[in-house]
Amino acid sequence: xxxxxxxxxxxxxxxxxxxxxxxxxxxxxxxxxxxxxxxxxxxxxxxxxxxxxxxxxxxxxxxxxxxxxxxxxxxxxxxxxxxxxxxxxxxxxxxxxxxxxxxxxxxxxxxxxxxxxxxxxxxxxxxxxxxxxxxxxxxxxxxxxxxxxxxxxxxxxxxxxxxxxxxxxxxxxxxxxxxxxxxxxxxxxxxxxxxxxxxxxxxxxxxxxxxxxxxxxxxxxxxxxxxxxxxxxxxxxxxxxxxxxxxxxxxxxxxxxxxxxxxxxxxxxxxxxxxxxxxxxxxxxxxxxxxxxxxxxxxxxxxxxxxxxxxxxxxxxxxxxxxxxxxxxxxxxxxxxxxxxxxxxxxxxxxxxxxxxxxxxxxxxxxxxxxxxxxxxxxxxxxxxxxxxxxxxxxxxxxxxxxxxxxxxxxxxxxxxxxxxxxxxxxxxxxxxxxxx
Numbered sequence: 001x002x003x004x005x006x007x008x009x010x011x012x013x014x015x016x017x018x019x020x021x022x023x024x025x026x027x028x029x030x031x032x033x034x035x036x037x038x039x040x041x042x043x044x045x046x047x048x049x050x051x052x053x054x055x056x057x058x059x060x061x062x063x064x065x066x067x068x069x070x071x072x073x074x075x076x077x078x079x080x081x082x083x084x085x086x087x088x089x090x091x092x093x094x095x096x097x098x099x100x101x102x103x104x105x106x107x108x109x110x111x112x113x114x115x116x117x118x119x120x121x122x123x124x125x126x127x128x129x130x131x132x133x134x135x136x137x138x139x140x141x142x143x144x145x146x147x148x149x150x151x152x153x154x155x156x157x158x159x160x161x162x163x164x165x166x167x168x169x170x171x172x173x174x175x176x177x178x179x180x181x182x183x184x185x186x187x188x189x190x191x192x193x194x195x196x197x198x199x200x201x202x203x204x205x206x207x208x209x210x211x212x213x214x215x216x217x218x219x220x221x222x223x224x225x226x227x228x229x230x231x232x233x234x235x236x237x238x239x240x241x242x243x244x245x246x247x248x249x250x251x252x253x254x255x256x257x258x259x260x261x262x263x264x265x266x267x268x269x270x271x272x273x274x275x276x277x278x279x280x281x282x283x284x285x286x287x288x289x290x291x292x293x294x295x296x297x298x299x300x301x302x303x304x305x306x307x308x309x310x311x312x313x314x315x316x317x318x319x320x321x322x323x324x325x326x327x328x329x330x331x332x333x334x335x336x337x338x339x340x341x342x343x344x345x346x347x348x349x350x351x352x353x354x355x356x357x358x359x360x361x362x363x364x365x366x367x368x369x370x371x372x373x374x375x376x377x378x379x380x381x382x383x384x385x386x387x388x389x390x391x392x393x394x395x396x397x398x399x400x401x402x403x404x405x406x407x408x409x410x411x412x413x414x415x416x417x418x419x420x421x422x423x424x425x426x427x428x429x430x431x432x433x434x435x436x437x
Contacts, residue, residue, distance in 0.1 A: 007050040011038040027062075030408035032396035042069035044417035047405060055405035056422045060413040063219075063251050064276040066321070068417025074280045074320045081316035087308060094319050095310045101322040102286060105254070105329075107262045108272065112294040114287050115310045119250035119275035120148030122285035123213070125297075125304050126273050127152060130211035130244045132302040133293045140201055140212040142192035143170055144221035144380025147213055147248050151179045156189045157220070161384050167191050168200065192218065192379045193226060195233045202237045211244035212237075216261035216269075219251040219411060222370055222377040222387075223362035231267050238270070244293065247272040250285070254278050254321070255413075256364050258329040264363070282317035283308075332416065337364035339423060340414050346427045354434040357388075358395070365414040369406070371395070395433060402429040 012035050015022035023029055028036045038050045045068050047057045060068070067074070081094070099113045116122045127139055139153070143164070147153045155172040156164065165171035170191060172184040188205055191197050192214070202209065212234055218224035231245075238245045246269055253260040253274035262268050271289030278284055287294075296302040308314075325332060344360055344367055351358040359372045370377065371388040396406045404426050406412065414423075 005033055005035060005037060005049070005051055005053075008033070008038045009035055011050060012036055027408065032393065032400045032406060032408060034397065044068040044070075045415060045419065045422050053403070055400070055403055056418070056426055057405045058412040058414065058426075059405055059407045060415050061281055062276070062407070063255065063411075063413050064279065064281045065413070065415055065417075066255060066277040067280055067324075068415040069281070071280060071417070073324060074282075074317050077320040078282070078313050078316045082313050085312055087311045089307055091310075092312075092315075094315050098315060098318045098322055101319075101326055102274075102278070102288065105258045105322065105326065106272070106288050107259045107268045108270075108288055108290060109268070110291050111288050112291050112298065114294070114297055114304060115315075116285045116287075116304075116306055117283045117308050117314070118148075119248075119273065119285055120150055121306070122273045122275060122287050123147040123153065123248060123250070124150055125287055125302075126213070126246055126248075126271065127210075128302050128304075129271065129287070129289065129293060129296050130246060132296040134210040134243060136208055136210040136243070137186050138188055138205055138208045139186060139210055140188045140190055140198070142190055142214055142379075144192060144218060144383065145213070145215045145248070146220040149176075151183045153183075153187070153213070154179065155184055155187055156380075158380065158384075161381065164381070167381060168197065191381060193224070193230055194379070195227075195230060198234055198237060202241055206237075206241035206243075209238075209241060209243045211246050211270075213246045213248055215251070216247045216249065216265060216267075217252050217256065217363065217366070218379070219366060219368075220409070221380050221383050223366055223368035223411065224377060224379065225363060226265065227378070231265065235267065235269070244271055245269040249273060250275040251277075252366065254325060256366055257333055258325050278321060279314055279317040280321045282314045284314040284318050333364075336414065336416050339418055339420075340365040340367060342420075343367065343412075343414060343423055343426070346423075347430060350427060350431045350434065354431065356434045356437070357391075358430075358434060359387075362412075367412050367414075368410045369395070369412065370410050391437070395437060398433040398437070399429055402432060404429050 047055045143156045146157050154175045159173035170189040172189045235245045249260045254277040257263040275285035347360045359370045371391040372386045374386045
């Protein structure tokens with residue numbers, strides 16, 4: 001590898017003249033290369049940058065590439081279908097087909113769906129539906145959970161503990177300047193994975209709570225699983241207070257299982273959102289909920305629009321993805337999760353052999369690396385107090401120099417395109433880097 005990233009540096013300097021900050025999504029500023037890398041092409045488990053460096057890629061588009069980059073079976077159907085047109089701004093048959101397949105895979109019973117483009121916007125529709133259905137206004141949102149970058153919810157994603165407030169009564173900390181701070185009045189911030197704290201919230205605000213939004217597996221902080229009984233407790237509190245439980249399955253949906261985290265954890269919410277993996281790399285999102293709730297959208301009481309919703313290419317990609325999963329879900333997830341378990345077990349073994357504080361947790365193809373002496377991280381404050389983010393940044397940079405592309409936030413996505421050889425090379429690179437770290 002060149003390690004200098006000279007052509008990426010040139011392109012980045014050029015991009016800054018025409019594109020604000022030289023990037024189109026803020027997380028790319030934190031690239032482990034210390035500058036945003038520019039890429040020429042990607043296929044399967046691999047990516048190639050403009051300097052000719054080859055990487056085994058574990059970012060995989062931040063999660064959408066369940067089958068790796070540019071899988072042939074999706075590309076072929078998209079190319080075929082796009083000859084019919086791109087954006088109809090009208091309905092067509094494949095929309096019905098993808099809705100039917102999605103609802104057959106997702107555990108929520110007696111449900112309907114609605115489609116959009118991004119995870120951020122589908123979560124906005126979710127909040128509107130919860131408020132429209134319950135006729136209440138407040139939404140409970142947990143620290144460390146991410147539900148898009150809009151003003152109404154972009155609070156306390158990764159807040160500094162110096163300003164986050166008391167753990168029993170957290171402050172809503174905006175993630176950006178320029179946000180309409182009036183929006184925080186409709187949010188209640190709570191620490192996740194603690195039954196006493198969520199019960200306290202409902203005891204205090206229950207009459208005003210429209211719903212609770214949660215990542216069922218906290219993928220945006222260490223890939224944390226909920227404690228046994230925690231989500232069941234949250235659901236019971238919602239039902240006691242006539243509120244709705246919503247799962248943000250933008251990351252976990254169709255990745256951790258065909259039925260997402262709901263299938264894995266054996267608990268269904270009242271309503272849920274999806275994006276990323278459902279279209280294998282194309283922009284697509286979906287909200288699924290119990291029919292009586294979704295009727296708020298269906299009858300027009302809750303307004304939802306979008307010119308690009310269910311465009312031909314994204315719908316075709318979703319059809320190809322869901323059909324593939326429907327036809328081979330048992331063997332597909334068995335093989336995918338075996339790769340993830342192999343990676344988790346071997347990374348833990350390497351960390352132990354190197355007497356390192358590298359910490360690995362997650363499930364199946366969704367896992368996270370951090371540096372901490374704690375055996376388990378259970379929520380955002382636990383991470384903020386105990387994880388060494390600077391050390392992870394150094395680690396990710398050294399891995400990049402060894403041909404392994406990791407995300408800046410520690411989350412890894414294993415695709416069906418990753419080979420056993422890819423995994424072995426990655427584990428060897430980790431051993432090499434840790435020995436020098």
